[in-house]
Amino acid sequence: MLKLSKLTDYTTVILSFMASNTAHIHSALEVAEATGIALPTVSKLLKLLVKAKFLRSVRGAKGGYNLAKRPEEITMADIINLMEGPIALTECSITQQGCGQASGCHIGGKWSLINRTVHNALESVSLADMIMPSAFPSEVLIPVKSLLR
């Protein structure tokens, strides 16, 4: 499976919870109970999200966390980028310098296109979209092939 790490998955769940309830601040315990994720793990992720400026924290008794940005301003691409680094399906697509397989590999450019496509897909979905109850979308068409020539 072309997969995200569990922690990335948890992070989207946590952020979605925060976004759906922006009124007051939530303690780590509260988030853990609401999401069903173990407290130490939640705590670890919340700290990470503060560092990344997605959340604000309030220390001390009655402290907790809340969103530092509007839900529309946080995209899936942002979240994945934070948790997993740059969105790229292959090693060689990250840096400009080719990979070790140089002699046998002539497909670098195509990967960069594919990566960009995936990135765009993820950037087009924000936290606000994630928490919106939705009718099932009809069809998604992507003109990638037409661009390959």
Place this chain on the structure above:
Amino acid sequence: MLKLSKLTDYTTVILSFMASNTAHIHSALEVAEATGIALPTVSKLLKLLVKAKFLRSVRGAKGGYNLAKRPEEITMADIINLMEGPIALTECSITQQGCGQASGCHIGGKWSLINRTVHNALESVSLADMIMPSAFPSEVLIPVKSLLR
């Protein structure tokens, strides 16, 4: 990084090599030398690709492998599906039955859309596209957000 396993990466390189030279059959050793991937690994992948019907094999002396399908008929989605299983960014998007986090997670439907978008992106690129020398594509636009409501 939202990443593919190395083996998946190798597989695309190997298949691209086979596709760019469909005239005669290639031994595992030949493929290994052409791609720069270690022979045992190449051998393992070639066997896998035969089982998946992407390649045909000829046993015995002067044996080897060649493509069983036309390059246009093998898409990136096919390759990733073979190597990593169904294209899905999260566990819960694969099966219909919700995840263990049921109580806290209300975003399953959105993931399915995102997954479908990514899948479409990957399905639109075939082996034939991968081996074609290309001008750099200009822009890729995906109307995902407009479909979320």
Place this chain on the structure above:
DNA sequence: GATATTGAGGACTATTCTAGTACTATATGA
């Protein structure tokens, strides 16, 4: 001002996954 509550930060461990290797059996051309 003392105490309880809650976040900050970092270290550590267990487990799982991945990649790579090795070995034996089978088929075929010369």
Place this chain on the structure above:
DNA sequence: TCATATAGTACTAGAATAGTCCTCAATATC
């Protein structure tokens, strides 16, 4: 019949991931 090549399976080492724990710092409340 021998050399060459694939088929199939099992195993191992290493790396990445997930998860936990402990100590320190800040703040509200009594």
